[in-house]
Amino acid sequence: xxxxxxxxxxxxxxxxxxxxxxxxxxxxxxxxxxxxxxxxxxxxxxxxxxxxxxxxxxxxxxxxxxxxxxxxxxxxxxxxxxxxxxxxxxxxxxxxxxxxxxxxxxxxxxxxxxxxxxxxxxxxxxxxxxxxxxxxxxxxxxxxxxxxxxxxxxxxxxxxxxxxxxxxxxxxxxxxxxxxxxxxxxxxxxxxxxxxxxxxxxxxxxxxxxxxxxxxxxxxxxxxxxxxxxxxxxxxxxxxxxxxxxxxxxxxxxxxxxxxxxxxxxxxxxxxxxxxxxxxxxxxxxxxxxxxx
Numbered sequence: 475x476x477x478x479x480x481x482x483x484x485x486x487x488x489x490x491x492x493x494x495x496x497x498x499x500x501x502x503x504x505x506x507x508x509x510x511x512x513x514x515x516x517x518x519x520x521x522x523x524x525x526x527x528x529x530x531x532x533x534x535x536x537x538x539x540x541x542x543x544x545x546x547x548x549x550x551x552x553x554x555x556x557x558x559x560x561x562x563x564x565x566x567x568x569x570x571x572x573x574x575x576x577x578x579x580x581x582x583x584x585x586x587x588x589x590x591x592x593x594x595x596x597x598x599x600x601x602x603x604x605x606x607x608x609x610x611x612x613x614x615x616x617x618x619x620x621x622x623x624x625x626x627x628x629x630x631x632x633x634x635x636x637x638x639x640x641x642x643x644x645x646x647x648x649x650x651x652x653x654x655x656x657x658x659x660x661x662x663x664x665x666x667x668x669x670x671x672x673x674x675x676x677x678x679x680x681x682x683x684x685x686x687x688x689x690x691x692x693x694x695x696x697x698x699x700x701x702x703x704x705x706x707x708x709x710x711x712x713x714x715x716x717x718x719x720x721x722x723x724x725x726x727x728x729x730x731x732x733x734x735x736x737x738x739x740x741x742x743x744x745x746x747x748x749x750x751x752x753x754x755x756x757x758x759x760x761x762x763x764x765x766x767x
Contacts, residue, residue: 475746477752482506482507482510482512485503485506485574486503489503491619494684495526496528497528497529497530497531497534498531500519500520500522500523500534501521501531501533501534501537502533502755504516504519504520504533504534504537504538505536505539505540507541508537508540508541509538509540513541513542516537516538516540516541517538517541517554518543520534520537520538520541520554520557524557528566529633530561532565535562535615538554538557538558539558541554542554542558542686545739550576556582556586558657559578559581559582559591560590560591560594562578563575563578563579563591563594563595563598564594564597566578566598567594567595567597567598567601568597568601570601570602571598571599571602572599572601572602572604572607573602573604575594575595575598575599576595576598576599576604576607576611577752579591579594579595579611584699588634589617589619589621589622592611592615592622593621593622593625595611595760596608596611596622596625596626596628596629597625597628597629598640599611599629600625600628600629600727605629605630608626608630610628612626612629617731620646621724621749623642623646624643624725624726625724626642627639627642627643627646627726627727627728628726628728629727631726631728659720662703662706664702664703664706670704673706673709675705675711677705677706677709678705678764680705680706680708680709681701681705682709683700684701684704684705684736684739687735687739688732688735688736688739691735691739693731693732693735700719700721700725700729700732700733700746701729701732702721703719703721704717704733704736704744707719708740713740713742714742715742715743716742716743716744716745717742717743717744717745718744718745718747719744719745719746719747720746720747720748721747721748721749723731724748724749724750725746725748725750725753730753730761730765732761733753733755733761733763734755734760735759736755737755737756737757737759738757738758738759741757742757743755743756743757751763
């Protein structure tokens with residue numbers, strides 16, 4: 475309201491008093507600078523948004539686009555337009571517009587593409603089940619970071635190409651450390667097909683029982699680290715009402731779908747905190763992320 479009446483300094487004073495910042499607050503102040511023709515101030519706030527890893531929403535993106543309209547031949551203009559491109563690729567991905575995401579991704583110069591852009595376009599392919607396009611993009615990515623690997627595994631597991639998924643997991647584990655997990659307060663390290671735990675036989679027996687149930691519900695089951703951790707919980711408490719797992723990597727699509735089913739079959743709440751967000755799997759077989767991961 476203050477910005478709409480040109481009271482920029484008063485709005486800034488109010489902004490500085492805010493203790494908890496989110497996308498809504500940042501979008502509001504950025505839009506205020508935009509409508510008052512202060513593009514550099516708007517871009518400064520956007521830099522803060524990126525540093526604090528605040529999710530870029532539509533109001534922030536629109537304010538950024540408006541600010542860019544006031545810039546000419548400026549390095550910050552180029553950087554901001556790149557950020558807008560990444561945001562749009564992500565928007566396309568979340569709305570099942572895979573082809574549009576790929577077209578935009580291909581327009582981004584190779585030297586500008588980074589992990590964020592790779593993850594966004596692969597997610598778009600995943601949600602639109604564009605398997606051939608996924609393979610092509612994967613082959614073109616030279617620097618495959620942990621996030622890129624997880625997204626690649628997610629893409630391929632979503633369409634049921636489990637042989638390729640398994641090959642990717644083996645390649646990943648050659649170059650990356652096992653996933654570190656906190657399972658109900660206990661620090662654990664599991665990797666796919668891991669049998670190093672002292673109670674390994676019990677874990678795999680439980681995994682076999684889970685596998686049978688999941689296959690009855692039409693889900694192919696692989697012994698990835700999250701599933702081993704869940705099985706470990708069930709041998710500790712046969713009928714737990716709550717399971718909590720924290721891992722240092724992002725959850726893949728295959729494990730996400732399996733965890734939803736397990737929560738429903740076993741009628742328990744499962745909370746998985748990964749590198750990206752907190753997933754609350756309810757006993758109804760739903761996740762709080764609404765399958766946007």
